[in-house]
Amino acid sequence: MRALIDLYVQQFKTTLASTLQYRASLVIWMIAHILEPLVYLIVWSAVSETNGGQVGTITTQGFAAYYIILMLVNHVTYTWIMYEYEYRVREGNLSFALLKPVHPIHSDIADNLSSKMITLPMMLAAAAILAWIFRPSASPALWSLAMSVPALVLAFLIRFLVEWALAQSAFWTTRVSAINQAYYVPLLFLSGQIVPLSLFPPSIQILASVLPFRWMIGFPVELLTGQLSPLQGWIGLGAQIVWLALSLALVRTVWRAGVRVYSAVGA
Amino acid sequence: MNYLRLLGVFFRVSVMDELAYRVNFFVQLFQSLLELATALGGLAVVFSFTDTLGGWTPDEVLALIGVYFLVGGIIGLVIQPGMEELISSVRDGSLDFLLTMPEDAQLLVSIHRVEIWKLIDIVLGLGVLVTAILRLGARVGAAQAGYFAAMVIAGAAIIYSFWLILATLSFWFVRVENILEIFASMYEAGRWPVSLYPGWLRFALTFIVPVAFATTVPAEALIGRLSGETLLGASAVAVALLAASRLFWLIGLHRYSGTSA
Numbered sequence: 462m463r464a465l466i467d468l469y470v471q472q473f474k475t476t477l478a479s480t481l482q483y484r485a486s487l488v489i490w491m492i493a494h495i496l497e498p499l500v501y502l503i504v505w506s507a508v509s510e511t512n513g514g515q516v517g518t519i520t521t522q523g524f525a526a527y528y529i530i531l532m533l534v535n536h537v538t539y540t541w542i543m544y545e546y547e548y549r550v551r552e553g554n555l556s557f558a559l560l561k562p563v564h565p566i567h568s569d570i571a572d573n574l575s576s577k578m579i580t581l582p583m584m585l586a587a588a589a590i591l592a593w594i595f596r597p598s599a600s601p602a603l604w605s606l607a608m609s610v611p612a613l614v615l616a617f618l619i620r621f622l623v624e625w626a627l628a629q630s631a632f633w634t635t636r637v638s639a640i641n642q643a644y645y646v647p648l649l650f651l652s653g654q655i656v657p658l659s660l661f662p663p664s665i666q667i668l669a670s671v672l673p674f675r676w677m678i679g680f681p682v683e684l685l686t687g688q689l690s691p692l693q694g695w696i697g698l699g700a701q702i703v704w705l706a707l708s709l710a711l712v713r714t715v716w717r718a719g720v721r722v723y724s725a726v727g728a
Numbered sequence: 729m730n731y732l733r734l735l736g737v738f739f740r741v742s743v744m745d746e747l748a749y750r751v752n753f754f755v756q757l758f759q760s761l762l763e764l765a766t767a768l769g770g771l772a773v774v775f776s777f778t779d780t781l782g783g784w785t786p787d788e789v790l791a792l793i794g795v796y797f798l799v800g801g802i803i804g805l806v807i808q809p810g811m812e813e814l815i816s817s818v819r820d821g822s823l824d825f826l827l828t829m830p831e832d833a834q835l836l837v838s839i840h841r842v843e844i845w846k847l848i849d850i851v852l853g854l855g856v857l858v859t860a861i862l863r864l865g866a867r868v869g870a871a872q873a874g875y876f877a878a879m880v881i882a883g884a885a886i887i888y889s890f891w892l893i894l895a896t897l898s899f900w901f902v903r904v905e906n907i908l909e910i911f912a913s914m915y916e917a918g919r920w921p922v923s924l925y926p927g928w929l930r931f932a933l934t935f936i937v938p939v940a941f942a943t944t945v946p947a948e949a950l951i952g953r954l955s956g957e958t959l960l961g962a963s964a965v966a967v968a969l970l971a972a973s974r975l976f977w978l979i980g981l982h983r984y985s986g987t988s989a
Contacts, residue, residue: 485906493913499929500917507924508778516777594926639755642762649766656773 468563472571473578480576487580494536495587501655502528502595517660523686526597527657529588531682535654536584537613538620538677540573546628547637555723566625566712573621601687608694609684615701620677622708632719647672653679659688673708676701734831735839742842756845760797764852767793767919782924789921791860792947796919797853799883799942803915804846806839807888808908811895813841815905818898823984834977838888857950867952875949875959882966883942889969890938892977899980911937918943941965 480487502525509521519527549555558565601609627644631637649655651665652674658666669675680697683689689697746752771793775786784792814837817823826836861868891908898904918939922930934940945962948954 486909489906489909489913492910496913496917500920503925503929504774504781504920507782508774511778511780636751636755639758642759646762646766650769650773655770660777 465563465567468567469571469574472568473575476572476575477579480579487576490541491580491583491587494539494584495532495591498528498532498535498654499591502591505656506595519657519660520598522596522598524657525592525595526599526686527682529591529595529597530599530685531654531678532591533584533588534613534616534681534685535678536580537577538617540621540624542569542573542621542625543628543631543637543641545569547631547635550631550723551635559720566716569625570621599686601685604691605684605687605689605694608698609681612681612684612694612698612701615698615705616677616681619673619701619704619708622705622712623673623677626708626711626715629715629719632722648674648677651675651679652677653682657683657688659683670700673704676704731835731839734835738840739842739844742844746844752845753848756848760848760852764793764797764856767796770919782921784921784923787860787863788947788951791857791864791950792921792943793919794853794855794857794860795880795947795950796943797849797856799853799880799887799946800915801846801849801851801853802884803887803942804843804849806842807884807891809841809843810838811891811908812905813837814895815898815908818984827984833981834892834974838892861950864951868950869952872950872952875954876946879946879949879954879959879962882962883946885966886938886941886962886969889966889973892973893969896973896977896980899983915939915942921947938965 505516505519505524505528506521509516509519509524514521516524549558555565558568561568624644627640628637630640634640651658651669651672653669658669658675658679661669669679676697680701684694684697771786771789774781775789779785781789814823817826823837826840827833829836891911894904894907894911897907914933914937917925917929917933922933922940922944925933930940941962945954945958949959
């Protein structure tokens with residue numbers, strides 16, 4: 462445990478140094494992360510305005526709150542591990558990671574968290590500006606806010622583990638970008654990014670609750686905007702724990718099989 | 729005509745290059761279809777709750793999505809690959825080889841790399857456009873088609889000049905490829921009519937990163953919403969930017985010192 466904490470601290474220092482070196486790519490990620498929810502915020506506000514200020518149970522101000530919070534939740538949970546892994550496997554850099562006495566996923570998690578410590582304050586500033594422009598309103602209960610904390614941690618872990626497992630496909634194919642895109646389409650629609658899931662017909666809502674995507678992004682947003690009842694909240698946390706267990710199992714299996722097929726150049 | 733022949737030659741070289749990697753065709757087809765499915769799915773979801781979006785009907789937004797893919801395909805086919813190559817060749821000095829060739833360097837830089845699989849996006853975009861036109865019916869006449877063609881050319885010229893100006897900056901600053909990345913994420917906002925956006929964002933998407941000229945304006949021309957002022961304005965901007973980017977390119981080239989000089 463002690464060694465693991467040291468590893469996380471050390472990774473934080475390394476990431477901090479290298480992130481500050483590549484400020485431009487930080488800004489690019491941020492623009493993409495702000496613009497996409499902003500576009501849907503504007504689209505749904507327009508729909509709501511033509512419908513007399515409301516779509517389903519969500520008001521124009523409610524959409525503003527939903528998408529500004531979604532922007533933050535998406536930023537906290539996102540990973541870039543799929544791009545990184547393709548590079549590592551292709552260049553053979555993975556060999557060094559395999560020599561280390563700890564599982565390589567730890568330094569990846571530490572790297573992800575460290576980088577977000579730098580970007581999150583900027584995203585919060587962007588959220589404040591958007592809040593000032595779009596006047597969001599949401600009234601989540603105190604229990605709902607409290608529940609969103611473990612929900613957000615679980616959402617981060619599920620998304621990280623699933624995408625880390627998906628990144629291992631680089632061991633078998635060099636077409637990782639096609640796989641990424643096939644993953645992003647259901648993620649966009651069923652995590653609540655294109656439309657709040659509560660506006661979908663019941664059959665699609667059930668599908669979204671069975672698949673992992675809602676538990677990576679949509680669920681914490683629904684808690685933070687106060688859309689759920691306490692029972693729905695507890696069921697959601699339960700579903701997240703189930704998906705955490707499943708994704709852990711997935712990571713273990715895929716990693717073992719992947720390392721077996723990996724052969725670095727020169728090995 | 730000589731230029732068209734050159735473009736044909738570069739195109740043929742790219743085809744021969746890429747035919748060695750035929751799987752790329754299916755990968756690109758798969759990715760383009762997924763992207764189209766996302767765009768159409770988003771459209772379907774939004775219009776299941778409303779009949780018009782900022783005054784645009786579903787078929788009109790469908791036409792816009794067609795334009796988005798068509799122009800995006802044109803950008804990805806020749807503009808983006810050429811400009812990316814320019815930036816990296818300024819950095820490593822391989823621009824020297826192009827400069828020694830007996831043709832105008834700006835022309836060579838602009839057309840000598842062709843990403844042929846992006847033709848898929850162009851075909852898909854045209855398919856969506858035809859569908860939209862059939863659904864819009866009699867509203868699209870010969871005049872609209874003519875304005876549309878003119879505005880697609882103007883939009884492509886504006887985007888080309890914009891990229892050339894940014895890429896020319898690499899004569900002064902070594903790392904500019906990041907600015908071009910920003911364009912990619914801004915371009916996605918062009919899937920919806922820019923009239924939807926609040927003033928500050930509309931301004932940014934028109935005059936800072938000219939996405940509106942490439943997507944909304946041609947779509948407006950096609951559905952007969954374009955005012956004469958916008959038509960003239962967009963044409964004037966295209967001509968002015970082409971001239972400005974040419975001038976800027978010449979100034980930048982003057983500064984270029986090559987690897988061995």
